Amino acid sequence: MKDPNDSAVMVDDTTATACATRLVDLSGVDLTALRGLDHPVLADVIEDLLDRVVDPLNVLAEFDQRAG
Amino acid sequence: MEAGKHDRWATHRARAPWPYAALDVPALRAGGRLARPLRQFVVKTNSRCNLACTYCYVYEMADGTWRDRPAVISAEVRALTVRRIADHARRHRLPSVDLVLHGGEPLLTPAAELAAFVEELRAALPTGCALSATVQTNATLLTAERLDALAAAGIRVGVSLDGGPGHNGRRVDHAGRPSWPAAARGLRLLAERPESYAGLLCVVDLEQDPVETYESLLSFAPPAIDLLLPLGNWSSPPPGRRPGRTPYADWLIAVFDHWWDAGRRRTRIRRFEEVIALLFGLPTGTEALGLAAAVTAVVETDGSIELIDTLKSAYDGAADTGLHVARDGFDALLDHPGFAARQLGPAALAPVCQACDLVTVCGGGHYVHRFRDGDGFRNPSVYCTELDALIRHIAGRLRAAVPERPAPDADPWAGALPC
Numbered sequence: 128m129k130d131p132n133d134s135a136v137m138v139d140d141t142t143a144t145a146c147a148t149r150l151v152d153l154s155g156v157d158l159t160a161l162r163g164l165d166h167p168v169l170a171d172v173i174e175d176l177l178d179r180v181v182d183p184l185n186v187l188a189e190f191d192q193r194a195g
Numbered sequence: 196m197e198a199g200k201h202d203r204w205a206t207h208r209a210r211a212p213w214p215y216a217a218l219d220v221p222a223l224r225a226g227g228r229l230a231r232p233l234r235q236f237v238v239k240t241n242s243r244c245n246l247a248c249t250y251c252y253v254y255e256m257a258d259g260t261w262r263d264r265p266a267v268i269s270a271e272v273r274a275l276t277v278r279r280i281a282d283h284a285r286r287h288r289l290p291s292v293d294l295v296l297h298g299g300e301p302l303l304t305p306a307a308e309l310a311a312f313v314e315e316l317r318a319a320l321p322t323g324c325a326l327s328a329t330v331q332t333n334a335t336l337l338t339a340e341r342l343d344a345l346a347a348a349g350i351r352v353g354v355s356l357d358g359g360p361g362h363n364g365r366r367v368d369h370a371g372r373p374s375w376p377a378a379a380r381g382l383r384l385l386a387e388r389p390e391s392y393a394g395l396l397c398v399v400d401l402e403q404d405p406v407e408t409y410e411s412l413l414s415f416a417p418p419a420i421d422l423l424l425p426l427g428n429w430s431s432p433p434p435g436r437r438p439g440r441t442p443y444a445d446w447l448i449a450v451f452d453h454w455w456d457a458g459r460r461r462t463r464i465r466r467f468e469e470v471i472a473l474l475f476g477l478p479t480g481t482e483a484l485g486l487a488a489a490v491t492a493v494v495e496t497d498g499s500i501e502l503i504d505t506l507k508s509a510y511d512g513a514a515d516t517g518l519h520v521a522r523d524g525f526d527a528l529l530d531h532p533g534f535a536a537r538q539l540g541p542a543a544l545a546p547v548c549q550a551c552d553l554v555t556v557c558g559g560g561h562y563v564h565r566f567r568d569g570d571g572f573r574n575p576s577v578y579c580t581e582l583d584a585l586i587r588h589i590a591g592r593l594r595a596a597v598p599e600r601p602a603p604d605a606d607p608w609a610g611a612l613p614c
Contacts, residue, residue: 129374150552150587151594154476166596171460172468179477186478187234188487192505193295193331193417193562194353195393 203515206531210510213571214536214543219434222365223535230529230540232287235491237304237504238266240309241299242496246333246374248363250398252385257431258507260515265496267304269282272480272498273312274294275520278304279321283525289324295331297504298349299496306341310348317349329353329393337381346391353393354382356415357400365400379493382415393482394419394463405449406553413461414598421465422447424483429512429564429577436577451585473556483539488535491527494520502533509566536572537562545574557582 158177164170179186224230242264259390267274284292284588292501294316296309311330320326334354341353345352356378357366366374385392395417412420424443424545427433435442452466454460469481479485482503492499493514500518507514528534541549544559551557559565560576567574576582 148397148554151590153474153590153593153597156597158475159451164596164598167458167469167577168455168592169229169471173199173473174465175463176472176475176477176524179472179480183478186480186487187490188479188485189291189293189480190237190295190491190503191234191423191481191483192297192396193237193329193393194355194396194417194421195329195351 201211201257203512205515206510207511207515210513210568211533211566211571213573214532215571217571217573218532218536220530220532220535223539224530226291226342228539230535231488231490232289233283233490233492233528234289234291234523235293235295236276237295237296237297237491238268238276238294238312238491239483239493239495239504240301240312242266243303244300244333245335245368246299246300247367247369247371248333248369257510259511260495260507260514261299264499265345265463268496270443271410272494272496272520273315275498277312277316277319278314279323279520279524281579286524286526288321291327291511292320294326294328297493298331300333300335300336301330302341306344310344311347311351328353329359331355331396333378334381334385335377337384339384342384342388342391347386350391352391353396354378354383354385354387356412357397358362358403358411361403361407373579378414379600386416389416389418392416392418392527394421394465396423398423398425398585399443399447400608401454405446406453409453410451412488412588414505419463419465419590421481422450423466424561424564424578424581426563427577428506428564429508429574430566430568431508432577441581441584443578443587444588447577447581447585448588451589453456459614467589470556470586473558474586474593476555479558483561485555486541488541489534489562490525492534500525500528502528502531503563505561505563506533508563510568512568543573548575553583553586558585 158173158180161173164173200274206364207246224324242261243266260458280292294313301309309330317326330350331353331460368374397412397420399422425433454464462509465481468483469479471609473479479487491503493504495501498518500516500523501514502516504514518527519564520521536543541554547555548559560578560582564576564578565572
């Protein structure tokens with residue numbers, strides 16, 4: 128595949144070669160079942176993400192030039 | 196059509212045919228594609244800054260509109276802005292609104308005036324509509340008194356900083372002097388007020404060691420950090436980008452692995468945590484990833500209603516809509532092609548992105564990174580290969596940390612190999 132700068136607008140050769148397989152699908156994973164996971168960083172991240180499970184409509188694609 | 200309006204549309208159509216010549220918003224609406232209301236309002240209280248950071252998208256890139264704007268938002272424009280936000284919240288029965296005080300440098304305005312503005316808006320919003328407010332500052336003007344005034348009005352403080360003294364070299368004042376000493380003083384005061392501390396924004400600098408940069412940011416005890424990719428596009432590429440290589444992904448991956456393997460979460464890192472959220476199929480909290488609709492409007496010091504101001508990195512006037520709080524409500528922005536394009540989800544993306552395995556996570560990357568002059572915004576991100584590498588790396592680390600499940604009919608691990 129060609130560099131996106133080309134008119135064909137495709138992605139880089141090395142990426143296409145190395146990653147021809149599909150991305151793992153974690154969308155069906157039950158996050159509540161992962162609470163207390165033995166990975167401290169991921170366990171903390173999951174605690175924060177559980178709010179998004181409860182109230183997905185109030186998660187907004189916010190302006191990124193603002194911290195927090 | 197008045198001359199200014201004609202020029203504006205002619206510029207948009209010439210520089211960005213997609214969406215300005217190609218997107219038929221009335222047909223979208225007639226076909227049942229409704230707009231999502233705004234939820235976030237970025238108000239430029241000051242169009243000038245006491246710093247002159249070398250990479251600033253307001254002053255150092257394609258757009259020069261700041262020169263013609265008032266230095267400070269007037270009381271009249273503030274009042275009109277409050278009324279328009281409250282009207283929008285009422286009309287759409289919004290449960291909450293987020294206000295970002297921005298600039299330039301918003302603390303060039305006395306903190307008491309910023310606090311009064313927020314209180315005015317809080318009082319004007321309909322009952323049941325909550326207000327969250329943040330000021331995004333360079334921290335050089337933070338004092339204990341200003342922090343107290345901001346805290347009393349419930350305004351949290353976010354700081355733009357690229358790291359410690361050895362990593363902050365591009366953030367200088369108008370005489371070229373480093374902003375570091377004053378920023379560090381302000382940050383030490385802010386770190387004593389964790390309830391006020393929103394976090395740090397850092398722009399990735401390939402010339403700085405990633406882990407050292409990250410550790411220098413941690414020295415200010417931020418509750419959250421975001422690592423922003425420099426603004427750039429196909430016509431004005433970001434520094435250091437080379438075909439076949441992924442220096443920005445390599446930089447971010449170094450930080451990710453250091454953060455991931457730390458044994459405890461020392462801070463939240465928004466970019467990484469949003470990728471994780473999207474990999475789990477959850478909605479995104481950032482405009483830079485995922486396919487969620489844009490919900491942010493910008494009001495400039497003169498009352499102009501604009502598209503996100505990072506578009507100023509694309510071409511002069513790229514954020515311009517012709518709308519103004521004196522004449523127009525925020526609903527008028529929703530049907531502007533430049534805004535409607537950012538609420539289309541995958542339909543706004545190049546065909547190669549729509550077909551990509553990563554599209555629900557990457558989302559085509561940040562809209563402004565897709566620009567090509569004379570073509571517009573329907574291209575992959577100029578950071579496409581970088582995002583690909585970063586997302587696959589995070590997915591691999593995440594998969595390794597999540598226990599495998601018994602194989603149901605659709606086994607998520609089947610066919611997924613490490614990248």
